[in-house]
Structures are given as structure tokens and as C-alpha cells.
Amino acid sequence: MLPLLNCPSINTAAAVKISTDFLTKYILPLLGIFAVLLIWTAVAGGVREEKTASGFTKKIKTGLIQDLPGPYETWVKTKKYIVQPFAKREELDQGILRFTWYSLIVVAKGYSIALIIGTPIGFMLGLSKVFTRMFDPIIQILRPVSPLAWMPLGVVLFMGAGKHANDLGALFTIAVCSMWPTVLNTAVGVRAVPQDYLNVAKVLKLSKWKTLWKVLVPATLPYMFTGYRLSLGIAWLVIVAVEMLTGRIGIGNFLWNEYNNGLYTSIILSILTIGFVGWALDRLMSLLESRFKSI
Amino acid sequence: MSFIEIKDASKGFGSPGNRTEVLRDINLTVERGEFVVIVGYSGSGKSTLINLLSGLVKPDAGTASIEGQVITEPGPDRGLVFQNYSLLPWLTVTENIALAVDEVFKDWSKEKRADHVAKYIAMVKLTPAANKLPKELSGGMRQRVSVARTLAIEPKVLLMDEPLSALDALTRAQLQDEIADIWLKNKTTVIWITNDPDEAILVADRVIPLLPTSPATLGESISVNIPRPRDRKLINHEPEFKRLRAHLITTLLDSKGKNKVKSSRKLSLPDILPEDLNNLHNMEFINRRGPKRRTDNQREEVEVLA
Numbered sequence: 093m094l095p096l097l098n099c100p101s102i103n104t105a106a107a108v109k110i111s112t113d114f115l116t117k118y119i120l121p122l123l124g125i126f127a128v129l130l131i132w133t134a135v136a137g138g139v140r141e142e143k144t145a146s147g148f149t150k151k152i153k154t155g156l157i158q159d160l161p162g163p164y165e166t167w168v169k170t171k172k173y174i175v176q177p178f179a180k181r182e183e184l185d186q187g188i189l190r191f192t193w194y195s196l197i198v199v200a201k202g203y204s205i206a207l208i209i210g211t212p213i214g215f216m217l218g219l220s221k222v223f224t225r226m227f228d229p230i231i232q233i234l235r236p237v238s239p240l241a242w243m244p245l246g247v248v249l250f251m252g253a254g255k256h257a258n259d260l261g262a263l264f265t266i267a268v269c270s271m272w273p274t275v276l277n278t279a280v281g282v283r284a285v286p287q288d289y290l291n292v293a294k295v296l297k298l299s300k301w302k303t304l305w306k307v308l309v310p311a312t313l314p315y316m317f318t319g320y321r322l323s324l325g326i327a328w329l330v331i332v333a334v335e336m337l338t339g340r341i342g343i344g345n346f347l348w349n350e351y352n353n354g355l356y357t358s359i360i361l362s363i364l365t366i367g368f369v370g371w372a373l374d375r376l377m378s379l380l381e382s383r384f385k386s387i
Numbered sequence: 388m389s390f391i392e393i394k395d396a397s398k399g400f401g402s403p404g405n406r407t408e409v410l411r412d413i414n415l416t417v418e419r420g421e422f423v424v425i426v427g428y429s430g431s432g433k434s435t436l437i438n439l440l441s442g443l444v445k446p447d448a449g450t451a452s453i454e455g456q457v458i459t460e461p462g463p464d465r466g467l468v469f470q471n472y473s474l475l476p477w478l479t480v481t482e483n484i485a486l487a488v489d490e491v492f493k494d495w496s497k498e499k500r501a502d503h504v505a506k507y508i509a510m511v512k513l514t515p516a517a518n519k520l521p522k523e524l525s526g527g528m529r530q531r532v533s534v535a536r537t538l539a540i541e542p543k544v545l546l547m548d549e550p551l552s553a554l555d556a557l558t559r560a561q562l563q564d565e566i567a568d569i570w571l572k573n574k575t576t577v578i579w580i581t582n583d584p585d586e587a588i589l590v591a592d593r594v595i596p597l598l599p600t601s602p603a604t605l606g607e608s609i610s611v612n613i614p615r616p617r618d619r620k621l622i623n624h625e626p627e628f629k630r631l632r633a634h635l636i637t638t639l640l641d642s643k644g645k646n647k648v649k650s651s652r653k654l655s656l657p658d659i660l661p662e663d664l665n666n667l668h669n670m671e672f673i674n675r676r677g678p679k680r681r682t683d684n685q686r687e688e689v690e691v692l693a
């Protein structure tokens with residue numbers, strides 16, 4: 093402690109530094125959240141009770157957006173989904189994370205299909221000019237198609253599967269929609285492999301197969317993982333739409349049902365949950381991605 | 388028939404209409420065990436010339452051959468040390484060399500190959516760094532790995548494309564001595580490219596200037612009859628060294644003067660840089676094909692090991 097006492101100026105400077113760090117890291121985001129809650133409260137609707145002349149109590153809607161529940165109301169009404177996140181009371185009355193879990197399983201399946209199909213397509217696009225010329229236009233046209241448009245086709249494709257048609261259609265939709273970032277990033281990555289590395293392979297006369305696994309794949313990995321991260325984001329976007337359309341149990345389906353039942357607080361809970369899970373998935377993938385970038 | 392022969396080879400790049408002829412009427416013979424150095428200005432076509440032998444470049448006219456076989460594609464019988472190291476950044480020193488050894492000596496046992504790799508790592512004095520990634524090594528160490536990788540596949544000829552040009556003067560001197568030592572022990576045929584006349588005379592049996600006419604041609608070869616091992620401190624005072632050096636520089640300068648009359652081709656300073664392995668994946672080379680050039684850099688730091 094003594095040396096510190098001898099130079100108080102450094103000591104306070106350090107303290108100031110720490111407190112600004114603390115401010116930017118924690119206080120500012122909290123302020124932001126607080127501000128949004130405030131605006132939300134301000135615009136949210138409520139109910140005021142009024143005694144009529146005849147002695148009845150009449151409920152009158154108030155507020156700027158009358159049907160939008162405020163933060164407090166949302167918390168009170170959705171508490172049961174949050175405090176018991178994995179409870180299963182009835183088919184349509186389950187904890188919020190249980191619904192999320194159902195959705196995540198479907199996403200995981202569809203996303204895996206996307207990667208398994210998308211990565212090789214990306215490699216072929218990156219490696220072959222002929223392949224690129226042939227399929228690039230089709231890819232550019234299919235890429236912007238909304239999941240809502242793919243879903244019916246998915247179900248039609250698997251009509252033969254009877255009662256599984258919906259499930260398979262859902263997987264198809266997730267896979268098709270989330271595949272593109274993987275395809276395109278992989279292709280860009282393969283094209284960006286420095287010629288020098290390929291020359292090493294040529295001089296050693298590595299076989300095509302060995303060149304692929306020893307040179308191309310490692311050199312492309314960082315790009316592939318960027319694609320994988322973006323693809324996962326899209327897969328998570330798509331699941332909500334898919335569940336609304338098919339009625340599969342899950343977070344998107346929960347949101348839609350509650351909307352139809354007029355329980356608007358659940359909509360807000362669902363949105364927050366979807367957002368939070370999407371953010372967590374993205375963090376997870378960027379951790380993986382940065383591991384490969386550090387090579 | 389000589390061991391290595393280039394006969395009347397020419398090479399140009401670009402499509403008709405927008406074409407630059409780089410090399411014309413190249414004739415070169417190299418005998419087994421010879422140490423030949425080719426000196427030339429930057430951008431005059433040195434890499435192109437050596438790649439006629441490595442097989443990465445095909446001549447437009449003429450032929451390049453080794454042991455009477457015309458060279459049509461790259462192969463491990465001609466070990467190429469790349470101008471910019473070209474180590475694979477995701478592999479350690481050992482793995483980089485093992486990739487080459489495992490491919491070339493497929494029929495050896497696993498242990499034999501591992502021993503072989505270790506032997507060459509020791510030869511370039513990198514045993515303590517054997518398990519490091521290229522990005523953890525200095526420029527000189529990277530170049531040693533690159534040399535070891537090429538020596539380890541025991542090629543019939545070593546093709547060295549400016550192996551030391553990207554290094555600082557002190558490291559360069561040290562590596563010149565080390566490589567000359569290794570050569571004295573192995574006596575493999577070496578064709579070494581450089582832009583430094585002193586380096587050329589210090590290491591070579593025979594120096595051939597690549598004259599920067601447009602397109603470039605090879606000049607008269609100059610034999611260096613200075614006994615080995617050559618001591619870089621003493622050699623500076625040797626009359627023979629001084630004479631050869633003056634002769635070589637005059638040859639190069641004279642033909643450059645001629646070149647000025649004939650064409651207005653611009654010659655630039657040494658321009659190629661090794662890949663920066665620290666930020667390899669920052670999308671920088673997405674719009675780039677081929678090596679990084681010094682002219683791309685706004686600022687440059689050169690580290691000198693004291």
C-alpha cells in the first residue's frame with residue numbers, strides 16, 4: 093500500500109479509469125433498458141374503473157396504445173411461465189423455456205441439414221467456375237425467398253410422409269432458408285485461399301483429396317464459421333414463422349396461440365425470449381468463430 | 388546432356404493486345420552439384436525464370452528439362468523455397484515439414500518419417516520451436532522452416548527464389564552462412580535467385596546476371612573461383628571478390644542503360660512481402676490475388692535482432 097500512498101495522483105487516475113469502464117460497461121446499458129421501459133410504460137394502455145351513475149363499475153381503457161400491456165402487467169401475467177420455465181401443465185400451457193427447447197430441437201435439425209448440404213455446395217462454387225456459372229443465378233433467385241413462401245412447398249414435397257409432412261416441411265424450410273450464408277461465405281473463403289498455399293500443394297504434388305483436407309478446408313474454416321454463425325441466426329428467425337404456419341408446439345406457436353386468445357402479455361414474453369435466445373446463440377457461435385480466426 | 392537445361396525459353400503474360408514479354412531466349416545449363424546464382428533487378432522476371440524449372444510456369448516457347456525429361460508440371464524432385472515462405476499458418480513447424488515428408492516418403496514407417504522431420508528441424512536449429520505456429524516465429528525463423536521443408540524432401544535440385552530478400556541484413560548474413568554450410572555437407576544442386584550481387588558472389592560457384600532488357604535475357608555467366616568456406620569478413624578485402632563484384636555490377640548497370648534507350652519500362656524496388664501471419668484472416672486478401680507488395684504498405688517496420 094505504501095507506494096500507492098506516495099503517489100496519490102496515479103491512484104486517483106486509476107480509480108477514475110475503473111469507474112469510467114464501469115460506467116460504459118454496465119451503467120449505460122442499464123440506462124438504455126430503463127429508458128425503453130419508461131417509454132413502454134408511458135405508451136402502454138391500462139384499465140381505469142369508474143362508477144357509473146347507476147352504481148355499476150365500468151372498466152375504461154386508457155393510455156396511448158390501449159391494448160399494449162405495460163411492463164408491470166406483463167410481468168404479473170407471465171410470471172408463471174418464467175418462474176417455472178420447464179413446467180408442463182397442459183399441451184399449450186408450458187414453461188417458456190420448455191417451449192423454447194422444442195423450437196431449438198427443430199432448429200438444430202434443420203440447421204444441421206443446412207450445413208451438411210451448404211458447405212459442399214459452397215466448396216463447389218468456390219472451386220469450379222463452371223459450377224458457379226451454372227448455379228449462381230438460381231442461388232441468387234432462391235436466396236431472397238421468404239420462409240413463409242417455402243413452407244407450403246415443403247409440406248407439399250413431403251405429402252407422402254403422411255402425418256410427418258408438417259415436421260419434414262418445417263425442417264426443409266429451415267434448411268433451405270438458412271443455407272445461403274454458409275454457401276456464399278464458404279465460396280468466398282475458398283476463392284480467397286492464397287495462391288501461395290495452393291502452390292505448396294502443387295509442388296508437393298498433393299492429391300486432390302489431400303489438397304482439399306490439408307490446405308483448402310483449413311484455409312477456408314474462418315469464412316465457413318462466419319457463414320455458420322449467420323446461418324444459425326436465420327434458422328432461429330425461420331422457426332417462429334414455421335411454427336405459426338404449422339402449429340408445431342414451440343415458442344413461435346405459443347406466441348401465435350396467445351395472440352389468438354387475446355393474451356397480449358405472452359406475446360411480449362415470447363418476443364423477449366426469442367430475442368434473448370437468438371442473442372445467446374450468436375454469442376456462442378462467435379466464440380467458436382474467433383477461435384478459428386486466431387489461427 | 389546437362390543435368391538441368393533451359394533451351395530457348397520465352398515467357399510473357401497477358402492476353403494478346405495487352406501483353407508483356409517477360410523472358411526471351413533463355414538458355415541455361417546447370418551441372419549436377421553446382422551452386423548457381425542468378426542475380427537480377429526486382430520485377431525483371433527472376434521468379435518467372437525459376438518457376439520454369441519448378442513447373443509452376445510453363446514456357447510459351449522452348450523447353451526446360453531435368454535429367455533430359457521435359458518439365459511439364461511441379462513435383463517434389465525440384466524443391467522450391469518460396470520467396471514469401473509460404474508456410475501453412477495453421478500447422479506447427481513440425482507439421483509443416485511433416486506434410487511434405489509424409490507425402491514424399493509415403494513408403495517409410497511413421498517413426499522413420501518423424502525422425503527425418505526432427506533431423507531437418509535440428510539442421511536449421513529450430514528444435515526448441517518445433518511445436519510453434521509460424522505466426523509465433525520471426526521472419527528469419529520462418530525462412531529456416533521453409534528451407535528445412537524443402538531440404539527434407541531431398542530434392543534433386545534446390546530452387547531458391549530470393550530466400551533471404553525479405554530479411555534484415557544481419558539475419559540475412561547469418562542465414563547465408565548457414566545455408567552455405569548445409570550445402571557444403573550435402574552438395575545438392577542449387578539454383579538461387581537474388582537481387583544482391585554481394586550475396587551472389589559470396590555463395591555461388593557461378594553467377595549469371597539476368598539482364599533487365601525488355602524482355603529480360605540471361606547474360607554471360609561468371610565463375611567464382613574463391614575457395615570455400617568463404618569468410619564474409621575477409622572476403623571483402625579479397626581482390627578477386629572485388630573484381631567479380633565490379634564486373635557483375637557493371638554488366639547489370641550497362642544493360643540497364645541500354646534498356647532505357649529501348650523502352651520506358653519502369654523498374655521498382657524489391658516489392659514482395661511475406662504474408663503477415665498475425666492477421667491472416669481479416670478479409671484483407673479477399674480482393675487480392677498473389678503476393679502482398681511493399682507498395683501496398685503505407686508504413687513499414689523492420690525489426691533487427693541485435
Ligand SMILES: Nc1ncnc2c1ncn2[C@@H]1O[C@H](COP(=O)(O)OP(=O)(O)OP(=O)(O)O)[C@@H](O)[C@H]1O
Pocket residue numbers: 400401409427428429430431432433434435436470549582657658659
Ligand atoms: N502470373 C502473372 N500474370 C501476369 N504478369 C505476371 C505474372 N507473373 C509475373 N508477371 C509479371 O512479370 C514480371 C516479372 O515478374 P517476376 O515475379 O518474375 O519478377 P521478379 O524478378 O521475381 O520480381 P521480384 O524481385 O519482385 O520478386 C512482372 O512485371 C510481373 O508483373
Ligand SMILES: [Mg+2]
Pocket residue numbers: 433434435470548549659
Ligand atoms: Mg520474385
